[in-house]
Amino acid sequence: MRAADTLKDVDNNNSIQKAEAGQNKIRSFAFVISVCVCVLFSLGFIWSFGRAGQSCEIKLDEKINPNSALAASLIRLPGIGPARALAIIEYREDFKRENGDVPAFRNYDDLCKVRGIGPATAKNISEWLKFE
Numbered sequence: 001m002r003a004a005d006t007l008k009d010v011d012n013n014n015s016i017q018k019a020e021a022g023q024n025k026i027r028s029f030a031f032v033i034s035v036c037v038c039v040l041f042s043l044g045f046i047w048s049f050g051r052a053g054q055s056c057e058i059k060l061d062e063k064i065n066p067n068s069a070l071a072a073s074l075i076r077l078p079g080i081g082p083a084r085a086l087a088i089i090e091y092r093e094d095f096k097r098e099n100g101d102v103p104a105f106r107n108y109d110d111l112c113k114v115r116g117i118g119p120a121t122a123k124n125i126s127e128w129l130k131f132e
Helices: 002-052 071-075 082-099 108-113 119-128
Strands: none
Touching: 071 082, 108 119
C-alpha cells in the first residue's frame, strides 16, 4: 500500500506542477500582450503629437478684445502662453486701477507695454484682436 500511496502523491505533485506551469504560461502571455498594447499606445501618442506640430492654424469664431478677454482666450493666440496671458491681464488691471475705466489697449502697439511682448509678437496677433 505504501507504493500505491507514493504513486498517488507523485501523480498529485505532477498535476500540481502541470497546473502551475500552465498558469505561468498564461501569465507570461498576458504580460507580453500588455507590453505590446502599451507600446502601441505610446506610439499612437507620439504620432498624434508629431502631427499636431505640423499644422498649427488658429481659427477663432470672433476677434478677442485684450481689454476684457479671459486668460483662456488669450492663450489661444499665437505666441501667447499662460505666462504672457497673465501678464496681459495683470497689466490691464494695474492700468485700470491707475487710470479708471480707460482701456489699457487701444491698438496692438499698446501690447508692447506688457512685459514679455515685443513688437513682433504684437504684430503677429494683431489680426485676431479687436480694441473697444
